[in-house]
């Protein structure tokens with residue numbers, strides 16, 4: 001339960017032992033719970049401190065105030081900011097509170113004996129993204145690693161079914177995929193996101209959601225002529241006939257990465273098998289330590 005300062009904050013103060021404010025904590029908008037105990041702080045002063053610092057108390061802070069040795073450690077945690085947190089305004093969401101849990105990414109990674117990350121596969125339609133994603137999932141599964149594929153086509157069947165292929169909808173499609181992929185990585189899963197993601201800035205935005213090294217961009221570097229000759233869904237044919245407008249590579253741009261972690265090149269007469277391509281990505285993961293526990 002998160003209690004807001006003001007009305008709810010005041011009622012908390014009147015029910016609970018009081019909390020002190022230090023200048024540094026005030027500057028950070030945090031409240032400090034003193035080691036020596038919680039007696040002797042006037043209700044009015046506490047309420048003023050809470051209002052002044054726009055600080056809020058969550059469950060763990062309330063538990064910490066409950067007393068005992070264990071609680072003292074929790075109180076120190078509160079000082080460090082794990083118990084007391086600031087309300088945020090994010091986008092159109094106001095007064096929201098990040099709730100932290102003591103079971104964290106590293107714990108899940110220990111359990112799974114791997115590191116959560118995002119393998120972002122980008123390329124033209126027909127470049128082999130989905131095929132690579134499957135080969136990769138198979139290869140990693142065989143090694144006992146937990147993966148999940150977020151395929152552009154598939155996610156457009158549900159979560160992203162409200163989005164078209166115009167530029168702003170593609171951007172939103174990619175942003176949502178990036179956010180979902182980030183959640184999977186946080187779960188400790190090796191998330192394979194496979195979508196055209198044609199615009200550089202949208203891919204960069206997704207990269208920026210993750211920690212350094214956790215976003216592994218794989219470019220399916222396959223010439224349009226090969227993709228078009230494959231045309232497994234007949235979409236290029238329809239696009240050339242003007243029956244699909246804004247088709248990537250035909251009348252909508254694809255911006256290849258300027259620098260990315262892995263380039264899987266396929267040229268006429270030198271197409272490595274999907275398993276071989278997947279093997280290159282697996283070797284990269286091994287080298288970077290993603291297949292071992294945190």
Ligand SMILES: Nc1ncnc2c1ncn2[C@@H]1O[C@H](COP(=O)(O)OS(=O)(=O)O)[C@@H](OP(=O)(O)O)[C@H]1O
Pocket residue numbers: 124125126129130151152153156165169170171173174194195196197198233235244245246247248252
């Ligand atoms: N206009 C247009 N341009 C490109 N692709 C189109 C279009 N219309 C439908 N399709 C089909 O949708 C699949 C691409 O979806 P994505 O979510 O990966 O696209 S994007 O990242 O938002 O650009 C893509 O799948 P893949 O062939 O697997 O890439 C196509 O089958």
Ligand SMILES: Nc1ncnc2c1ncn2[C@@H]1O[C@H](COP(=O)(O)OP(=O)(O)O)[C@@H](O)[C@H]1O
Pocket residue numbers: 123124125126127128129130131132230232266271272273274277
């Ligand atoms: N490495 C490869 N070598 C030869 N053909 C491939 C390879 N990878 C994929 N393909 C073929 O190319 C076509 C498009 O592959 P797909 O994975 O659906 O591409 P995308 O998801 O990028 O649209 C399919 O017919 C698939 O069998």
